[in-house]
Amino acid sequence: MFFRSLVSVLAISATSFAAQLTQVSNYSGSAKAKPGMWTYVPDQVKSDALVVAIHSCQFSAQKYLQNSLILWKKGSDTKGYVTVWPSSTTECWDVSSKSSLSHNGGGDSNVIANMITYAIDKYQIDSKKVFVTGGSSGAMMSNVLIATYPELITAVSLYSGVPAGCFVSSSGASAAWNNTCSGGQSISTAQHWGDAVREIYPGYNGTRPRMHGSVDSTLSPKNYDETLKQWTNVFGNYRTDDFGPNVQGIWAHGVGHSVPSQLTVSQAWFGL
Numbered sequence: 001m002f003f004r005s006l007v008s009v010l011a012i013s014a015t016s017f018a019a020q021l022t023q024v025s026n027y028s029g030s031a032k033a034k035p036g037m038w039t040y041v042p043d044q045v046k047s048d049a050l051v052v053a054i055h056s057c058q059f060s061a062q063k064y065l066q067n068s069l070i071l072w073k074k075g076s077d078t079k080g081y082v083t084v085w086p087s088s089t090t091e092c093w094d095v096s097s098k099s100s101l102s103h104n105g106g107g108d109s110n111v112i113a114n115m116i117t118y119a120i121d122k123y124q125i126d127s128k129k130v131f132v133t134g135g136s137s138g139a140m141m142s143n144v145l146i147a148t149y150p151e152l153i154t155a156v157s158l159y160s161g162v163p164a165g166c167f168v169s170s171s172g173a174s175a176a177w178n179n180t181c182s183g184g185q186s187i188s189t190a191q192h193w194g195d196a197v198r199e200i201y202p203g204y205n206g207t208r209p210r211m212h213g214s215v216d217s218t219l220s221p222k223n224y225d226e227t228l229k230q231w232t233n234v235f236g237n238y239r240t241d242d243f244g245p246n247v248q249g250i251w252a253h254g255v256g257h258s259v260p261s262q263l264t265v266s267q268a269w270f271g272l
């Protein structure tokens with residue numbers, strides 16, 4: 001009797017972890033680029049949010065999901081949201097060609113946007129809860145994606161990327177490496193980086209995804225500042241550096257020396 005119930009417990013726990021990474025082959029493929037679409041649907045879907053996890057260079061959807069540092073499968077199992085894992089056909093994502101750096105340009109960004117549209121429909125995702133994350137080349141692609149498809153994405157979380165439009169290829173090559181940018185020598189003004197985003201999708205005037213991100217030392221940490229210049233310019237925001245409860249810095253981009261009182265912010269800091 002005891003043995004029997006133990007067996008049935010084991011059987012239940014075995015089936016309760018049955019979810020697997022599954023390839024979707026018909027996710028809409030009019031774009032020229034053909035990265036693979038893989039989805040992970042947890043056994044118990046408890047959320048109508050979608051997370052798109054974009055791998056780094058030399059990875060694939062499978063390798064990224066299995067990497068012990070990448071916890072989005074665990075997040076999916078515990079919180080019950082669906083995850084999409086795009087898988088590139090090149091060593092790194094194409095963040096250098098005009099086709100990927102344009103809205104509906106037929107490149108990798110277009111293909112990942114098609115995956116998102118497919119997933120929203122197929123898994124009944126709330127289109128206000130579409131989140132994108134990625135590491136290294138995947139973070140570069142996340143940045144390109146929020147520039148090319150701002151209307152599709154709610155928020156993005158980047159791990160070690162570069163600004164959108166920083167990895168351009170002067171020859172127009174796709175998925176090209178760019179030492180100038182990776183080495184932190186593509187330094188420009190907030191206006192320039194903001195223009196790069198606006199040129200990617202000219203005339204776009206809708207809402208844009210919220211973004212946050214971190215940096216490492218492989219892709220030069222200078223890209224942290226360049227990326228922040230880019231998005232604070234696009235949003236027209238002040239830049240706030242948060243160092244915990246006791247120190248906070250605010251960078252007033254493009255504001256004259258007489259900074260207008262930010263009454264709400266200063267009062268909140270005083271606890272008023």
Ligand SMILES: *[C@@H]1O[C@H](CO)[C@@H](O)[C@H](O)[C@H]1NC(C)=O
Pocket residue numbers: 024025026
């Ligand atoms: C695509 O494939 C999925 C499962 O593999 C299926 O449920 C869906 O109906 C297909 N869609 C089309 C448009 O064929």
Ligand SMILES: *[C@@H]1O[C@H](CO)[C@@H](O)[C@H](O)[C@H]1NC(C)=O
Pocket residue numbers: 165166167168169170171178179180181186
């Ligand atoms: C690398 O990117 C920079 C902009 O970040 C660009 O000016 C330069 O031409 C690119 N290099 C090559 C070799 O394409």
Ligand SMILES: *[C@@H]1O[C@H](CO)[C@@H](O)[C@H](O)[C@H]1NC(C)=O
Pocket residue numbers: 203204205206
């Ligand atoms: C925003 O863009 C849409 C579509 O191009 C256009 O119809 C609308 O007039 C624009 N709104 C503003 C405030 O520019």
